Amino acid sequence: MTAGECGSDGDDSSAPADDSSAPAADPPVVLKLGGSVITEKDRPETVDDAALATATDALAAALDRGSVDRLVVVHGGGSFGHHHASEHGVSTTEGTHDADAVMDVHGAMVRLNRAVLSSLHDRGVPAVPVHPLSLAARPGGVDGSLDLPLSSTATLLGEGFVPVLHGDGVATAGEGVTVVSGDELVVELAAGLGADRVGVCSTVAGVLDADGSVIPSIESFESVADALGASDATDVSGGMAAKVRELLALDAPASVFGPAGLEAFLRGEAVGTRID
Ligand SMILES: Nc1ncnc2c1ncn2[C@@H]1O[C@H](COP(=O)(O)OP(=O)(O)OP(=O)(O)O)[C@@H](O)[C@H]1O
Numbered sequence: 644m645t646a647g648e649c650g651s652d653g654d655d656s657s658a659p660a661d662d663s664s665a666p667a668a669d670p671p672v673v674l675k676l677g678g679s680v681i682t683e684k685d686r687p688e689t690v691d692d693a694a695l696a697t698a699t700d701a702l703a704a705a706l707d708r709g710s711v712d713r714l715v716v717v718h719g720g721g722s723f724g725h726h727h728a729s730e731h732g733v734s735t736t737e738g739t740h741d742a743d744a745v746m747d748v749h750g751a752m753v754r755l756n757r758a759v760l761s762s763l764h765d766r767g768v769p770a771v772p773v774h775p776l777s778l779a780a781r782p783g784g785v786d787g788s789l790d791l792p793l794s795s796t797a798t799l800l801g802e803g804f805v806p807v808l809h810g811d812g813v814a815t816a817g818e819g820v821t822v823v824s825g826d827e828l829v830v831e832l833a834a835g836l837g838a839d840r841v842g843v844c845s846t847v848a849g850v851l852d853a854d855g856s857v858i859p860s861i862e863s864f865e866s867v868a869d870a871l872g873a874s875d876a877t878d879v880s881g882g883m884a885a886k887v888r889e890l891l892a893l894d895a896p897a898s899v900f901g902p903a904g905l906e907a908f909l910r911g912e913a914v915g916t917r918i919d
């Protein structure tokens with residue numbers, strides 16, 4: 644498993660850097676694997692091994708057959724980050740100055756990240772970690788924008804790796820360290836890297852209306868606000884309502900779908916709820 648072997652042709656590294664006839668790289672796909680999918684969200688620090696294996700099988704197959712050429716993966720917190728953040732009273736708006744609390748939240752996310760990386764490595768995917776706590780900040784405080792430098796992720800992608808980021812703690816002016824959700828990271832990555840396809844794989848088949856049916860597309864928060872709630876499980880980042888808000892801020896269309904829709908999304912098909 645090397646970065647150069649990943650993707651459809653795997654031969655870009657031999658092209659001269661200034662060769663103007665070299666084909667431009669495809670825009671990357673940015674995919675979030677929801678923490679509620681890959682962990683058992685009600686049991687602290689428990690990976691759902693079967694669900695993680697199914698997801699990483701689908702990613703490896705998509706890279707092997709070339710339906711995805713360049714991929715950035717983000718995963719959520721599930722029973723790792725949310726559990727510890729909740730115990731310490733830390734959320735996307737409430738921070739902490741306690742280094743032990745920061746280490747509990749970040750340490751749990753790094754353990755989950757290792758499990759995701761290991762599952763990808765078992766399938767030959769050249770996945771490498773990118774930890775947001777070491778990169779990102781909210782210099783303007785909780786109401787300010789997220790600053791996420793993308794140079795490392797973009798360069799890793801260009802070298803044929805699959806960067807794997809995750810919801811994490813984030814330095815926040817006036818609050819110490821708050822939580823940055825994987826959904827926020829997806830928006831920053833997709834906008835900054837020029838992604839043309841953005842997928843958010845959660846436990847539900849899409850964003851559901853009041854009757855429990857999948858809403859095919861969403862263009863404004865107000866049109867669906869009444870149906871949107873928080874997560875059923877411990878969650879410090881706002882569940883589906885926050886997810887829809889984040890994704891509406893993105894220029895590229897995003898899809899929210901369940902595990903059964905992952906393969907189809909990776910093949911480029913329309914699945915779940917499209918958020919424009
Ligand atoms: N209208 C809705 N449609 C779909 N899900 C909804 C809706 N309202 C609330 N939810 C809840 O939102 C949850 C999905 O958000 P959640 O943040 O838990 O998912 P995730 O991103 O997969 O997990 P994590 O935050 O750990 O990464 C669903 O499991 C459901 O409980």
Ligand SMILES: C=C(C)CCOP(=O)(O)O
Nearest residue numbers: 719720724810824825880
């Ligand atoms: C709770 C932590 C640290 C991560 C939150 O990320 P999310 O599960 O994508 O909302």
